Amino acid sequence: MPRTRISGTLSSPKVDLIIDTGNPFLNLTVDGFLKIGCVAATKAAAEEAYYIVKRGSISHHKFEDSLKKMCKEGAYWGTVAGVYVGLEDGVERIRGVRDWKNAMIGGALTGAVISAASNKNKDKIVMDAIAGSAIATAAEFINHFT
Incomplete structure (x- = not known):
């Protein structure tokens, strides 16, 4: 019996934003904050879009609430990521081992x-x-x- 084989790769787009604060440690922390903060804000936006579609309408008040949720989620998860990236880099520098x-x-x-x-x-x-x-x-x- 003949067989068919499908081969391919899936890759995500790469977005790089470089912010130079003059301190490599701070650069990593800010980079982690921005990248994960954007992911969290996008997740919140997708959730809110789902609820808008489910309800069938959106009000000015609900739209403002959605924006606040996006900012809050982005800031929270961005902070967690920034703290983690900074601490991991600090530990690596102290230990001298990667x-x-x-x-x-x-x-x-x-x-x-x-x-x-x-x-x-x-x-x-x-x-x-x-x-x-x-x-x-x-x-x-x-x-x-x-």
């Missing part, structure tokens, strides 16, 4: 810092540090093996 442990430590510190800024529950801070460490380490491994 490996997965930097992601693990940077993720743990990011989870703890972001959590501590939003609540005072020590157990929650520790759990968020563990989650941040696990997510960052998993992302590093996935990035390394693909």
Whole structure:
């Protein structure tokens, strides 16, 4: 029986925006903030578009609420990404080694810092540090093996 084989690649567009603050550490942090902040704002826009289509109409008030949600999500996730990128780079500079442990430590510190800024529950801070460490380490491994 004849077989057909399909081959191809899927790639995403590459967008690079270079902002030079004069400090390489700060450059990485700002870059992480902008890239992930834009992704989060786009996600919020897509969710809001879905709800608009589902309702069948949009009001001026709902439109303003959608814009506020996009900005809030972008700022939050951009901040998380900026903190993570900065901390991971800082850990790499301190340790003098580029490996997965930097992601693990940077993720743990990011989870703890972001959590501590939003609540005072020590157990929650520790759990968020563990989650941040696990997510960052998993992302590093996935990035390394693909």
